[in-house]
Amino acid sequence: MILSQIQNWEQKLLPRETERQQKTTPQMVVGDQRDKEQQPIVASTTAEAKHDSLAKRIEELQREVSKLQMRYDSKVAEIMENNKTVQQQRAIINGLEKETKEQHAMINTITREKQELLNRLSEVAGHKLRENNAAITDLSSAIRPTKIAELYKELYDNQWTDAFEELKDQGYPEITAIQILNNTVYDSFEFTSDLSRQYMEHLEFSTKILPYQKEGSQKAGGQNHQSHTAKTVPVRNLQHPAGNRITVEQKPIPTKVLSEECKDLLRQLRKTSAPAHVEEVQMCFIEGKKRKVPPNNQKAMNAFYKECAKVTWYMNVQTPPLSLTSSPARGTPFLTDLYTPYTQSGNMVDYVVWPACLLHENGPLLRKGVLQPFKSEEGVGVEKEKSKNALDGGQTR
The missing domain is CATH 1.20.5 (Single alpha-helices involved in coiled-coils or other helix-helix interfaces)
Incomplete structure (x- = not known):
C-alpha cells in the first residue's frame, strides 16, 4: 500500500x-x-x-x-x-x-361462604325477631294482620248487617239478634283457634314421621311378609302412580324434638297454606252451627257464618294469633279507645255489639269494636229491664 x-x-x-x-x-x-x-x-x-x-x-x-x-x-x-x-x-x-x-x-x-353465612345469620336473626313478635309484619303476605283487620271491618259492615236484618225479619228482638251475632263471632274464633292449634300439631307430627317402603312381598290375600321386625307406626297403603299398591310404614325420626327453626318454618307453612283450607274450615264451622241451631231459611246467616270462619281462621294462623277483646261487664266505664258507640252516646257500658280486634292478646288495637253505652244518670240502659233480661239470658262472655 x-x-x-x-x-x-x-x-x-x-x-x-x-x-x-x-x-x-x-x-x-x-x-x-x-x-x-x-x-x-x-x-x-x-x-x-x-x-x-x-x-x-x-x-x-x-x-x-x-x-x-x-x-x-x-x-x-x-x-x-x-x-x-x-x-x-x-x-x-x-x-x-x-x-x-x-x-x-x-x-x-370465601365471599360466597360469607354471603351464605350472612344469609343464615339473617334468617336466624329474623326468626328470633319474628318469633312471637307481632310487631314484625311480613308485607308480602296477603293475610297479614292489617289486611285481616280490614276483612274484620268489612265483615261487620256487610255480612253482619245482612244477618242482623234477616234475624229481625224472622222475629228476633234487636238485642237478641245482636247477641246471637256477637256469640257467633266468639264461637268462630274459638273453633278456628282449636283448629289452628291441631293443624300445627299435625304438621309437627308429620315432620317427625318418615314414610318408607317395607322390604318383603304381599300375598294375594293382602298379608304382608316382613323381612324385618322393626317397631313402626301402623302400616298404611298408598296408591303408586303406576296403579300398583305399595305398603308403606311411618317410621318416627329418632330426634323427636324439632328445632325452633323447623317450628318457625311449620308456622309459616300453616299461615301460607291457610287460604287453601278456608272452604273446609267454613264447612266444618257451618255444620257445627247447624247441629246446634237448625237452619230456617238463613241465607244471610250462612254467609255470616262463612265469613266469620274465614276471618277468624286467618286471625289464628298468625304468630302470635290475633285476639278479640272480651265483652266488658254492664255498668263499667265506656272505653272509647277500644269501642265506638252503637246508636247513642253515654259513659257506661250497656251491651257489646261487636268485639274489638287486637294485634295479639293484650296487644295494640287493630280495629275498634262497637258497643251500646248509656248515661249513668239514666239507669241500667235504654231498654231497662226488658234488655237486661234478654242479655242475662244470652250473654255468656
Missing part, C-alpha cells in the same frame, strides 16, 4: 519536474543535480516514516478492533443474561398470575 502511494506521488511530480528542467538555467541545473543526488535519501526516509506511522495506525486499529470485539462479546453475554433474566421473570409472572387466579378463586369462595 505504501509503495503504491509513493508511485502515485512520483507520477504526479514527474510532469512538474520536466517543465521545471526546461525552464532551468545552468545554475539551476547544477543545483538540480545536487538535489537529485540527495532525493533517494529523502524519499527513503519519508517512506520509512510513513511506514512506521501506518504500522502504528494498524496497531491502534487492531487494538480498537480487539476492544470492540471484547465489547461485542460483553454485550452478547449481557443480552444472553438479560434473556435468561427475562425468562426467569416470565416464569415468576406466570407463577404470580396462577397464584392470583387461585387467590381470586379463594376470594370468590
